[in-house]
Amino acid sequence: MAAFNGEITLIAGNSHPELAQAISKELGRPLADADVRHFPDGECDIKLNQDLRGTDCFVIQSTCPPVNENWAELLLILDTLRRSSAGRITAVMPYFGYARKDRKDEGRVPISAKVVANTLAHGGADRIVTLDLHAAQIQGFFDIPVDHLYAKPALVSRLKEITDPNPMIVSPDVGGIKMARAYAKVLGNADLAIVDKRRISGSEIAIEHMIGDVSGRPVIIVDDMISTGGSISEAARICRDQGASSVTIAVSHAVFCGPALERLEAAPVDKVLVSDTIPRNEVDLPSKIEVVSVAPLLAKAITNIHDAKSVSSLF
Numbered sequence: 001m002a003a004f005n006g007e008i009t010l011i012a013g014n015s016h017p018e019l020a021q022a023i024s025k026e027l028g029r030p031l032a033d034a035d036v037r038h039f040p041d042g043e044c045d046i047k048l049n050q051d052l053r054g055t056d057c058f059v060i061q062s063t064c065p066p067v068n069e070n071w072a073e074l075l076l077i078l079d080t081l082r083r084s085s086a087g088r089i090t091a092v093m094p095y096f097g098y099a100r101k102d103r104k105d106e107g108r109v110p111i112s113a114k115v116v117a118n119t120l121a122h123g124g125a126d127r128i129v130t131l132d133l134h135a136a137q138i139q140g141f142f143d144i145p146v147d148h149l150y151a152k153p154a155l156v157s158r159l160k161e162i163t164d165p166n167p168m169i170v171s172p173d174v175g176g177i178k179m180a181r182a183y184a185k186v187l188g189n190a191d192l193a194i195v196d197k198r199r200i201s202g203s204e205i206a207i208e209h210m211i212g213d214v215s216g217r218p219v220i221i222v223d224d225m226i227s228t229g230g231s232i233s234e235a236a237r238i239c240r241d242q243g244a245s246s247v248t249i250a251v252s253h254a255v256f257c258g259p260a261l262e263r264l265e266a267a268p269v270d271k272v273l274v275s276d277t278i279p280r281n282e283v284d285l286p287s288k289i290e291v292v293s294v295a296p297l298l299a300k301a302i303t304n305i306h307d308a309k310s311v312s313s314l315f
């Protein structure tokens with residue numbers, strides 16, 4: 001397949017201007033001149049101030065909190081581009097909101113991730129780029145190409161600098177084993193342990209058992225996201241209770257809602273590495289939290305997509 005015949009254009013929504021700027025800097029291309037504002041009643045007001053006809057447009061927008069607002073903004077930007085005759089439109093969603101609602105796990109509930117997928121495809125996206133989907137099968141909710149990237153390369157580079165040798169990789173639940181195995185592989189075929197987690201409610205979990213012996217070992221707990229911080233802080237607690245010599249956390253999406261920051265502050269954890277798929281601009285971010293940027297990874301993915309080169313080579 002040949003490179004796309006039309007230049008790369010980057011368009012930023014309001015969800016994460018810092019990441020959009022960082023990608024723009026990596027690519028040496030300015031963000032398109034567009035106003036993404038709101039009417040006094042809160043409705044979204046978009047205006048492109050330049051001609052993007054025929055160009056290869058990449059819209060950078062995480063559907064992080066405020067999820068519904070960022071989602072609506074993304075859809076309206078896609079529609080603007082489609083009606084402005086953009087050549088190709090890619091929604092770059094570093095964080096894909098509603099991904100945890102990927103199936104009917106009880107009666108009379110929506111499959112929200114599918115609804116999001118439908119709206120993006122019908123809204124004008126020709127392609128999706130996203131990172132660490134909560135469930136990889138969400139790719140199948142789309143009939144357009146989805147490039148599913150991982151924050152792992154960015155987080156692993158930093159983990160190699162700050163963690164002790166011979167670490168044990170811990171998954172905080174059974175669903176995270178695949179991710180834990182992927183980290184273990186690139187961290188010298190490290191040993192694996194799994195926490196037996198039971199969810200009591202949206203913000204409460206219970207952990208009673210651990211499969212694997214972490215005693216005397218530096219532990220790295222990996223997960224796709226920290227939401228309320230319950231899973232990760234309880235996983236850290238059981239690792240410490242069972243004798244782990246240190247606990248480092250590596251997580252792709254720092255959703256950090258409700259009591260997350262207090263829980264992380266109180267948790268027996270040495271370091272929390274998160275990527276910047278979601279903006280974390282709190283001035284009082286606990287010092288144990290470190291943010292690693294995925295801008296270089298996304299910039300490279302954008303270049304490769306434009307040049308019709310492999311994206312899987314990036315992870």
Ligand code: R5P
Pocket residue numbers: 172173175176202203205223224225226227228229230231232
């Ligand atoms: C669960 O399957 C996910 O991978 C995360 O572990 C979970 O969503 C984190 O939520 P919280 O931080 O609220 O425990």
